[in-house]
Amino acid sequence: MLKIKYKAYDCVIIEYMLRRYSADALMHAKTCNEYIVEVERGLNYMAIGQAVTYRYLYYKHSGKMAKPMIICRKASRELKEAAQLEQGIKVVEVLNGWLGM
Numbered sequence: 809m810l811k812i813k814y815k816a817y818d819c820v821i822i823e824y825m826l827r828r829y830s831a832d833a834l835m836h837a838k839t840c841n842e843y844i845v846e847v848e849r850g851l852n853y854m855a856i857g858q859a860v861t862y863r864y865l866y867y868k869h870s871g872k873m874a875k876p877m878i879i880c881r882k883a884s885r886e887l888k889e890a891a892q893l894e895q896g897i898k899v900v901e902v903l904n905g906w907l908g909m
Contacts, residue, residue: 826865831858834866834874842866842874843898851883851891851899859897 817835824834824844833845844862848855859876866874877898878891891897 826862826869829862829865831862831866832879835877842872843877844874845877845879847879849881851878851880851887853887855880856887856891856895856897859891860895 816837816839818838819836821834822832824831831844832847833843835843835845837843844859844866846855846858846862855878859878863874863876866872875898876896877900879900879902881902883891883899883901888899891899
């Protein structure tokens with residue numbers, strides 16, 4: 809269970825449906841940025857692929873571009889860099905299930 813205590817988000821939708829797929833969350837920041845979110849215990853190839861796919865499906869579904877985000881407990885440096893630099897995915901590592909960015 810992910811608990812969000814950061815006040816920069818004014819709306820969080822859990823299990824956001826994208827036709828026959830569902831992202832773990834859609835978060836709307838007060839800055840008007842939207843994040844399509846995948847949550848995993850550890851950053852892995854599958855999570856990166858899901859985040860990229862959800863970004864695409866969200867655009868097709870809404871006509872708006874959301875920023876992809878992966879929330880995880882731990883991430884290797886190599887996969888984190890690949891996700892962030894190559895795909896523009898924001899990778900957030902959390903402790904004890906708390907998202908306090």
